[in-house]
Amino acid sequence: MTTTRPFIIALDLDNRAKRLELLRSFNSESLFVKVGMELFYREGLQVIEELKQSGHRIFLDLKLHDIPNTVQRTMKELAALDVDIVNVHAAGGQRMMEGAVEGLEAGTPTGRKRPVLIAVTQLTSTDEDMMQKQLLIEKPLTEVVQSYAQLAKKSSVDGVVCSAQEVPFIHDACGETFYTVCPGIRRAEDEKGDQKRVVTPQKARELGSWGIVVGRSITTADDPFSVYKTMKQQWEGLK
Numbered sequence: 001m002t003t004t005r006p007f008i009i010a011l012d013l014d015n016r017a018k019r020l021e022l023l024r025s026f027n028s029e030s031l032f033v034k035v036g037m038e039l040f041y042r043e044g045l046q047v048i049e050e051l052k053q054s055g056h057r058i059f060l061d062l063k064l065h066d067i068p069n070t071v072q073r074t075m076k077e078l079a080a081l082d083v084d085i086v087n088v089h090a091a092g093g094q095r096m097m098e099g100a101v102e103g104l105e106a107g108t109p110t111g112r113k114r115p116v117l118i119a120v121t122q123l124t125s126t127d128e129d130m131m132q133k134q135l136l137i138e139k140p141l142t143e144v145v146q147s148y149a150q151l152a153k154k155s156s157v158d159g160v161v162c163s164a165q166e167v168p169f170i171h172d173a174c175g176e177t178f179y180t181v182c183p184g185i186r187r188a189e190d191e192k193g194d195q196k197r198v199v200t201p202q203k204a205r206e207l208g209s210w211g212i213v214v215g216r217s218i219t220t221a222d223d224p225f226s227v228y229k230t231m232k233q234q235w236e237g238l239k
């Protein structure tokens, strides 16, 4: 992917009108946007086409997690959409992730680069207490994230979704060029909501994150464009 260190806006909005209003307020700026389950299940394939026609790059965040055969076949379909990033849950295991890569490669039209594939390690809404008490995973969270990242790399996946807090550990285990896409980004003054492992844009940069994903700090702001500009400057080390 040619984009260096993307700032990705999660288009998690109640309805189509609100999404169009938000994008209009960005004054036709070319963006990197995230289409999550809420938006995709509401607006379908048409939203991908619309966003591409407007010149935006797209992270299609459907977090596939199923048996290897199903993930492979689904990724083959997604490859035809010409989005920039797609993802799976690393918890699906090595064969499932390998299947995802195979499906993407099979489905990408000749002459086009296949979408980058990343794997969710542990959701940023999870903390160690929840992991141990609810998911019954006894090891420290950082070790689990690092180990899932290693498994993703072994499966030929291009990178992971993680909190920026874990990026240095992932770089140690998987190398600096392994993509790290980090949600759970908040300014110091923002509400955390359901996010547990949060990091500011500046800190995410310092920790070496490749990309960040920002949703509610922007989408619920009175002036989303101004918050975007500020957070993007912080991410780029300009503020």
Ligand SMILES: O=c1ccn([C@@H]2O[C@H](COP(=O)(O)O)[C@@H](O)[C@H]2O)c(=O)[nH]1
Pocket: 010, 012, 036, 120, 122, 123, 124, 125, 161, 162, 183, 184, 185, 193, 195, 213, 214, 215, 216, 217
């Ligand atoms: O571990 C993960 C994986 C994905 N997400 C997604 O990112 C955005 C974050 O939104 P905020 O409003 O900035 O919290 C959202 O679409 C999630 O589905 C994540 O948060 N954590």
